Amino acid sequence: MNVKTAIQKLKENGYKHTKQRERILSILAEQEQYFAAKDILKEIQADFPSVSYDTIYRNLYLMADVEILEATELDGEKHFRLGCGTHGHHHHFICTDCGKTKSIETCPMDELGEDLRGYQVENHKFEIYGKCPACS
Amino acid sequence: MNVKTAIQKLKENGYKHTKQRERILSILAEQEQYFAAKDILKEIQADFPSVSYDTIYRNLYLMADVEILEATELDGEKHFRLGCGTHGHHHHFICTDCGKTKSIETCPMDELGEDLRGYQVENHKFEIYGKCPACS
């Protein structure tokens, strides 16, 4: 997903176009990777020295709600990335050095079969961690 | 794994048998589920009013190190459970109501094939969340 599409999606959901939101999105668009709130704060403060964590967190969660972003928990901190958009449900390999991600198309839920008869599945998490080709 | 085996394993690794450690283990042994540090603190303080978080965390991480416990991150908090012990590598279904878990024997890494050619895999996480039969 790109910044323009994301802003469009914000408008569709009744949210305003602010320069802070656009800047947050442009930071997320720089790399296919998960960002922590503090990473985004640090970068955005070059342009908007007065943004607070409130603004960062409020918008990250908002954009995750309307499926502009994907969220996950890494090392005890929430991380966010632009949704891949082009394809549907998928998972990620995450490089523990540079943070870049690679989409994994196979989903383990497809193979589960009878393992969970009687269980009502609501959600799942599958992530692979390691070194990408550039870092290994 | 049971409490006796766990204490045995602590000794094998050169760690002492303390009543706090035994009590922590007995709490973890009550249910096949992941516990947060504060859950364990709350229960243990009935017997040992003076235990501090330091003791809880130090021992949980220690016991995870020697593979007595399994650890995972749920809702932004570290959680721990007794290792299943009986079988090797596996994953869990986790009930979002009662917290009980069910082991899943299939591991998605087996099916990955060529998806990660050139990537150096170090770790992975696969968890399924939902309602167990009793809660659904």
Next chain:
DNA sequence: TTTTAAATAATAATGATTACGATTTACACA
């Protein structure tokens, strides 16, 4: 029993996240 390193207790510090009242801003509409 004595000794001593390991473990615990009590408390403070840190760091991520959330909360909140005051101020500013996007934008619908005149």
Next chain:
DNA sequence: TGTGTAAATCGTAATCATTATTATTTAAAA
């Protein structure tokens, strides 16, 4: 193009999980 208003942001403080520190206590080896 102005104006009103709800939404968004700012500045700052509070909260909560986790980690650190130092003094005291304890398990267990000799």
